[in-house]
Amino acid sequence: MSAISLSKVRETAPALVDLYKAAGVSLDKHGLRGQRAAVYLVVDHSGSMRPYYRDGSVQALADRVLGLSAQLDDDGSVPVVFFSTGVDAVTEIALTGHHGRIERIVAGLGHMGKTNYHVAMDAVIDHHLDRGGADPAFVVFQTDGGPTSRLAAEKYVCKAARLPLFWQFIGFGDPGSKQFDFLRRLDELAVPGKRVVDNAGFFHAGSDPGAVSDAELYDRLLGEFPSWLAAARAGGIVP
Incomplete structure (x- = not known):
């Protein structure tokens, strides 16, 4: 059973109905129907991300994550962390008022800096633990390049392996770019040599x-x- 009903999504966010349905199909396919999870979105706000904000790619991802969240979490909102050199914002997107929400948030953020994954990961960990962390967390972590500090990013992933958080990184940009070599290696970090679980x-x-x-x-x-x-x-x- 979905966390939020189809009728509720139709009422509060009709533009997301198709996304909600598509997410449900994928959850069924992966044997996850009825699973509950807190869903997070982490968004790269570094300077090279400008084109993806301008063309609507970030808003589109946010809408898709909302559609998934409505299947997994019953609060109708997704905490969002915008990061660059530091944490630029910790806010939320919700079924109600989702249209154009990313543009409105970014308009108030100012300077777009470098790409420090670990500051965003720290913010997600704090937020989830502050909420009690009863359900596992599914974190969609978007970026268009490798981290400024690879050592810090790897250290955070390994330490966080003992917590009920799963980090799903998604790359925007040239698939052939060596910027993403780090994330490919991160995906393959040894278990249990480096972390207790993948x-x-x-x-x-x-x-x-x-x-x-x-x-x-x-x-x-x-x-x-x-x-x-x-x-x-x-x-x-995870219980």
Whole structure:
């Protein structure tokens, strides 16, 4: 059973109905129907991201994450962390008023800096623990390049492996760019040598993320989540 009903989505966010349905199909495919999870969105606000804000790619991703969240979480909103050199904002997007929400947030953020993954990860960890962390967290972490500090990013992923959080990284940009080599390596970090469970996944959405179909996007986002849930339960990380 979905966390939020179809009728409620139709009432509060009719433009997201198709996304909600597509997310449900993917959850069924991955054996996740009825699973509950707190859904987070982390968005790269570094200088190179300007084109993706301008062409609506970030807003489109936010809408898709909202559609997924309505299947997994019953509060109708998604905490969002915007990061660059530091944390630029911790806010939320909601079913009500989602249209143009990213543009409105970004208008007040100011300078677009570098790309420090670890500051955003720290903000998500704090937020989830402050909420009590009863449900596992599914974190969609968007970026268009590698982190300024690779050591800090890897350290945070490894430390966070003991917490009920799964990090699903999604890359925007040239699939052939070496900027994403770090994320590919991060996805393969040794278990248990480096971390107690495999708590991160990565896929590349290309230079035109909006061209990725809803069905493919959800399937790629959710691809590694079931195996993490099983390992986290077996390790006592998730009830």
